[in-house]
Amino acid sequence: MTMREKIEEAAVRYPDRRSAIMPALLIAQKEHGHLPGPVLEEVADILGVERIWVYELATFYTHFHTEPIGMFHLQLCDNVSCMLRRSEDLLRHMEDVLGIKKGGTTPDGLFTLSTVECLGACEMAPVMQVGDDYHGDLDVARIDALLNSLRATAGRVVGVEPASIRPSGE
Amino acid sequence: MFDPVLLRNIGDPDSRLLSTYEAGGGYRALAKVLHEHSPDEVIDLVKASNLRGRGGAGFPTGMKWSFVPKRNDKPKYLCCNADEGEPGTFKDRIIMERDPHQLIEGLAISAYAIGAETAYVYVRGEYVMAIRHLEHAIAEAHEKGYLGRKVLSSDFNFAIHIHCGAGAYICGEETAMLESLEGKRAQPRLKPPFPAVAGLYASPTVINNVETLVCVPHIIMRGPDWFRDIGPDKSPGPKLYCLSGQVRKPGLYELPMGIPLRELVEDYAGGALPGRKIKAVIPGGVSAPLIPERGLDVGMDFDSLAAVGSMLGSAGVIVIDDSTCMVKVATRIIEFFHHESCGKCTPCREGLDWAVKVLHRVEAGQGAPDDLDQLKALCKGIFGNTFCALGDGAAMGLRAALQHFEPEFVAHIEERRCPFH
Ligand SMILES: Cc1cc2nc3c(=O)[nH]c(=O)nc-3n(C[C@H](O)[C@H](O)[C@H](O)COP(=O)(O)O)c2cc1C
Ligand code: SF4
Ligand code: FES
Numbered sequence: 001m002t003m004r005e006k007i008e009e010a011a012v013r014y015p016d017r018r019s020a021i022m023p024a025l026l027i028a029q030k031e032h033g034h035l036p037g038p039v040l041e042e043v044a045d046i047l048g049v050e051r052i053w054v055y056e057l058a059t060f061y062t063h064f065h066t067e068p069i070g071m072f073h074l075q076l077c078d079n080v081s082c083m084l085r086r087s088e089d090l091l092r093h094m095e096d097v098l099g100i101k102k103g104g105t106t107p108d109g110l111f112t113l114s115t116v117e118c119l120g121a122c123e124m125a126p127v128m129q130v131g132d133d134y135h136g137d138l139d140v141a142r143i144d145a146l147l148n149s150l151r152a153t154a155g156r157v158v159g160v161e162p163a164s165i166r167p168s169g170e
Numbered sequence: 171m172f173d174p175v176l177l178r179n180i181g182d183p184d185s186r187l188l189s190t191y192e193a194g195g196g197y198r199a200l201a202k203v204l205h206e207h208s209p210d211e212v213i214d215l216v217k218a219s220n221l222r223g224r225g226g227a228g229f230p231t232g233m234k235w236s237f238v239p240k241r242n243d244k245p246k247y248l249c250c251n252a253d254e255g256e257p258g259t260f261k262d263r264i265i266m267e268r269d270p271h272q273l274i275e276g277l278a279i280s281a282y283a284i285g286a287e288t289a290y291v292y293v294r295g296e297y298v299m300a301i302r303h304l305e306h307a308i309a310e311a312h313e314k315g316y317l318g319r320k321v322l323s324s325d326f327n328f329a330i331h332i333h334c335g336a337g338a339y340i341c342g343e344e345t346a347m348l349e350s351l352e353g354k355r356a357q358p359r360l361k362p363p364f365p366a367v368a369g370l371y372a373s374p375t376v377i378n379n380v381e382t383l384v385c386v387p388h389i390i391m392r393g394p395d396w397f398r399d400i401g402p403d404k405s406p407g408p409k410l411y412c413l414s415g416q417v418r419k420p421g422l423y424e425l426p427m428g429i430p431l432r433e434l435v436e437d438y439a440g441g442a443l444p445g446r447k448i449k450a451v452i453p454g455g456v457s458a459p460l461i462p463e464r465g466l467d468v469g470m471d472f473d474s475l476a477a478v479g480s481m482l483g484s485a486g487v488i489v490i491d492d493s494t495c496m497v498k499v500a501t502r503i504i505e506f507f508h509h510e511s512c513g514k515c516t517p518c519r520e521g522l523d524w525a526v527k528v529l530h531r532v533e534a535g536q537g538a539p540d541d542l543d544q545l546k547a548l549c550k551g552i553f554g555n556t557f558c559a560l561g562d563g564a565a566m567g568l569r570a571a572l573q574h575f576e577p578e579f580v581a582h583i584e585e586r587r588c589p590f591h
Contacts, residue, residue: 013331015245015371018353026295026334053353060355061336063295079257080456080502081414081488117339117506118257119296122414122486123421132298 003031007046017047021057025064034065062116070105070112072150075129078115081122090126091115093140097147110154111147174424175388175408176381180268186303188310191271197316199387200278204324212283216386219394220406225251225342225379226454226483227559228405228472231386235376237366238284244373248281248289251347251379255294255339256455257506258486261410262380264422266293266300269384270307276383278316278328279390284376287327292347294335301332308332339510343558344377346512357514358558381410401427405471409485413439416446417489428474432466435489446491450574454483456503457563459570460490480570495590496578500571501529507564518561521552525568537583545572545579 001009006027011020024043025035032039035058044051058064074094078087091102094113098106105112121127124136128143135146179185179194191197203212217232238246250273254262265273277289293301308330311317319327338356340346345359348370369375385407389397398406409427411434414420418440425434431453435441442448452460453470459480461468468478475482490499508522525548528541545568553565572579581589 013333016352019333019351021353022336022350023334026336049353056355057336057353061338063336078502079506080452080499081258081420083498083502084415084488084490084494116337117509118255118259120254120260120263120294122258122260122412122488125414125420129296134299 003027003042004046007043011047018049018053020047021049021054022061025054025058029064034068036066040066071110071154072112072130074111074113075116075119076114077117077119077121077125077127077129079118079122081118082126085125087115087126087138090128090138090140090143093143094147097144110151172408172425176265176272176384176410177269177422177424179272180264185268186270186307188271188307188314191269191275195391196271196387197275197314199390200275200316201322203279203282203390204322204326209283209285212279212390215394216283216389219385219389219397220404221382221385221389221397222405222407222472223379224381224385224409224485226256226457226481228482231378231382234366234378235280235284237364238374238376239367240285242374244371245288246284246286247370247373247375248277248284248286249344249347249351249370249375249377250277250289250291250383251342251344251377252291252293252297252300253335253339253342253347254297254380254484255342255510256457256484256486257503258412258414258452258455258488259484260412260414261422261485263297263300265380265384265410266297266304268303270300270304271311272384272387273304273380274307274311274316274330276386277330278321278326279386280376280378280383281328282326284374286376287329289328289330290333290351290370291330292333292335292341292351294341295337301334304332338512339506340512340558340560343560346558347377348375355512357512360557401429402469402471402473404473405482409470411470412484412486413489414487415452415489416443416448416491416494417441418443428469428471430466431461431468431470431487434470434487435466439487439489442489442491446493448489449492449494450490450496452486452488452490452567454481455486456488456506456567457481457559458483458486459566460499460574461570462574493590495533495588496571496575497529497533497582497588498590500568500575501526501533503567503571504529504564507560507567511560512558515557515561517552517555518557518564521548521561522564524548525552525564532579532582533588535582535585535587537579539583541583542572542576542579 007024010023040054044054126138127136184190221231222228341350341356346356350356365375411423450460508526511518513519549565549569
């Protein structure tokens with residue numbers, strides 16, 4: 001299905017096409033990796049809604065990226081339950097081994113490192129989301145193993161457009 | 171021994187499949203309702219059970235449903251609140267991942283009761299597995315005639331759509347959720363009008379939490395007396411408690427409403443980590459004021475917790491031990507609310523910004539002597555003066571930390587360092 005078809009399919013679920021902006025942005029982001037201006041305009045055109053409505057949502061919700069991010073987005077939870085299980089040690093460790101600070105992307109474009117609010121999986125704190133997958137009960141050894149397996153995944157799929165890669169589970 | 175009801179299937183590796191759900195008696199409540207009860211009778215049964223909403227505020231569910239006007243030309247909507255953003259809370263995720271049919275049956279019965287033919291399940295975008303399992307379950311239910319046109323050969327037509335959130339805690343607030351569903355920035359609406367009268371697309375709308383909806387089929391099958399006989403009269407029923415933090419056995423526990431917090435933490439969740447002592451517990455997600463260890467003999471229900479100045483909220487129980495700096499915990503909580511403030515009203519937007527700055531300098535050992543007074547004044551300025559309950563939750567959380575652990579704040583300021591590092 002093309003992006004337009006997917007968006008049209010989402011739009012029929014609502015009596016008002018404006019409601020489909022959020023689903024459309026999620027579809028567009030999956031397609032393009034991030035949401036630069038021309039993509040936002042395309043979404044507005046497909047749905048036939050005001051461009052400003054689309055811009056408003058793309059900037060309000062934290063899952064929408066108007067700037068490019070790495071192939072793997074490492075989203076470590078540092079909210080209270082994860083903090084109590086020492087997520088900050090894991091952040092420091094990842095900053096060290098990746099050579100970037102939180103918010104940064106590795107020069108090879110492989111990893112973007114962020115901290116996020118509660119992922120709703122506090123029973124397995126500390127938790128990190130990478131792409132569609134949750135990784136819980138983390139410690140330094142598990143983080144190292146995870147980073148290595150992500151690197152290996154990236155190696156296997158060289159040549160594929162980075163943004164369309166999902167590390168596992170699909 | 172309490173037999174789990176809401177979690178009875180989740181140990182089964184195939185718990186999410188229709189075949190498992192049907193084998194355990196699933197969808198019989200829906201058939202019973204469609205063939206034996208009028209919508210009003212369903213509302214009366216839910217009223218008789220005393221079911222109170224599990225999303226935080228504990229509003230009586232049957233009463234909420236009865237506010238939906240009977241005569242109205244507009245379509246009615248049911249919205250399921252599956253945004254689950256309250257730190258410490260993960261119960262709805264586990265239901266959706268492991269037993270999605272239970273939610274679908276709850277949605278169908280509830281929609282029938284209020285006269286809705288369309289339901290939107292607003293799930294936070296992070297919950298990819300929950301969304302997939304729910305989508306699969308919806309397809310299965312459709313195929314078997316539990317959804318779609320003329321459900322189980324009755325006159326009831328019903329469709330469920332999933333709407334994915336995109337990372338904003340405020341979407342959990344019911345009117346902000348409606349704005350978000352309408353394709354706008356999620357900012358709360360002024361009430362009245364209440365959603366039951368003018369909600370989604372200005373149509374009558376009911377918004378219920380996942381756990382609230384999954385109680386409904388059990389009330390139908392086992393009867394309201396069964397439900398009311400569990401836990402306290404005024405807030406009865408089985409309840410999901412999320413246990414996390416510095417405790418031996420974090421996890422999701424189903425136990426009666428009103429179980430003492432101490433029993434929950436020490437007996438069920440195994441108590442403090444080796445060599446540690448419990449210092450405080452947050453009983454209902456980070457907007458619920460924390461309770462110091464000496465206060466743990468309180469019942470986990472809406473009224474008992476309110477009586478001690480806290481709240482059941484989302485039942486996200488976070489355990490904090492004696493290795494932890496309470497200034498740090500309070501700072502992290504306020505950082506969260508500051509980050510998630512939607513910006514609509516000044517006390518929340520500006521007040522939390524200021525509070526975060528003061529807390530950061532206290533935590534770093536650079537606090538000024540009057541910083542505690544400033545924080546108290548900020549709580550006073552925020553609480554009761556914000557547009558929605560997000561600001562109140564933040565102020566209550568900070569106020570409780572200041573009240574119960576003031577010496578730790580004072581020590582940071584006087585010693586000009588964190589005594590825990
Ligand atoms: C800031 C804020 C966030 C909220 N988040 C949630 C949430 O994630 N899930 C939820 O069910 N209710 C949440 N609520 C409560 C809802 O506004 C609403 O009361 C609830 O969904 C009603 O469902 P119930 O009657 O079944 O409890 C939140 C409220 C506020 C003020
Ligand atoms: S209290 Fe905060 S979240 Fe609620 S409306 Fe005001 S600014 Fe928005
Ligand atoms: S606090 Fe980290 S998943 Fe909830």
